[in-house]
């Protein structure tokens with residue numbers, strides 16, 4: 001393999017963050033590859049909301065449009081999983097990496113951008129995973145407007161559930177908090193009551209749903225509380241194994257730390273989107289990818305200038 005086989009940037013992950021980064025880098029005339037396993041986080045949802053000019057578009061259609069734009073610059077994401085990123089040089093030397101793919105192939109690259117997203121972990125409660133993204137929802141900014149004024153519930157899976165319910169009340173006046181395994185404090189109960197949020201005590205057994213949607217929430221004692229949508233807070237598990245294996249430092253929140261421009265603590269390694277920011281909606285993830293790409297290009301320009309100067313000085317000397 002020669003330096004001509006080397007990419008400027010390999011992007012791991014072809015969701016909103018990775019594709020927007022790819023667009024910027026392709027337009028900057030960089031030689032790039034985008035690797036993607038094709039499981040964007042919002043795939044279970046029929047529509048995507050809150051993205052100016054794309055509100056209500058199916059998530060897959062956004063990515064398809066992005067891939068079509070990239071194709072105009074000669075870039076086509078590769079359906080492959082990156083299993084490992086190996087740092088070949090670093091320190092005083094310009095960074096360079098080998099990306100190993102599942103199946104054994106590998107790619108050499110000057111920089112890497114990881115945009116692998118996250119996994120939403122849900123408890124093993126019958127109906128929860130099956131309804132995820134349809135009538136089991138997590139983000140009121142994504143789907144609150146679609147269930148406004150409907151009889152809606154919030155399932156308490158973590159202490160923040162009370163705050164989640166108080167937020168969703170903005171969209172849904174007929175709101176029930178299922179305490180499940182949580183015991184809200186007296187102060188929290190006062191806040192919930194003041195906003196007219198009903199509190200249903202006891203453990204939830206399962207969701208009563210079919211193809212038409214959610215009908216109710218069945219409690220352990222057999223009661224069924226009629227609801228048409230249920231909000232839950234999943235546990236956000238970043239797909240950051242490639243980054244942590246490279247030694248990227250974590251922040252206090254346990255996520256790989258970036259400097260706001262996508263750069264991690266390891267030179268030459270950037271990250272953007274949900275892998276480093278669980279709360280980034282699509283438009284934010286795309287913007288983070290765009291910023292990270294511009295920083296990587298600037299960094300490569302500096303490296304190219306330094307190499308050209310060294311060559312010129314060498315030739316003169």
Ligand SMILES: Cc1cc2nc3c(=O)[nH]c(=O)nc-3n(C[C@H](O)[C@H](O)[C@H](O)COP(=O)(O)OP(=O)(O)OC[C@H]3O[C@@H](n4cnc5c(N)ncnc54)[C@H](O)[C@@H]3O)c2cc1C
Pocket residue numbers: 012013014015016017018035036037038039040041042043044045047048049050051080081082083115116117118120132133141142143239272273274275280281282283285
């Ligand atoms: C049900 C649901 C509905 C949502 N609705 C909305 C909404 O309406 N509006 C909104 O703004 N946001 C919504 N979101 C949030 C949205 O999903 C995220 O903002 C967005 O997906 C983040 O983009 P990303 O590029 O960071 O990650 P992703 O979109 O998850 O993309 C990551 C990509 O990397 C790939 N990948 C992972 N590991 C590897 C690997 N090792 N090698 C190669 N490829 C890899 C994955 O297959 C995936 O394609 C929703 C989320 C959920 C769960």
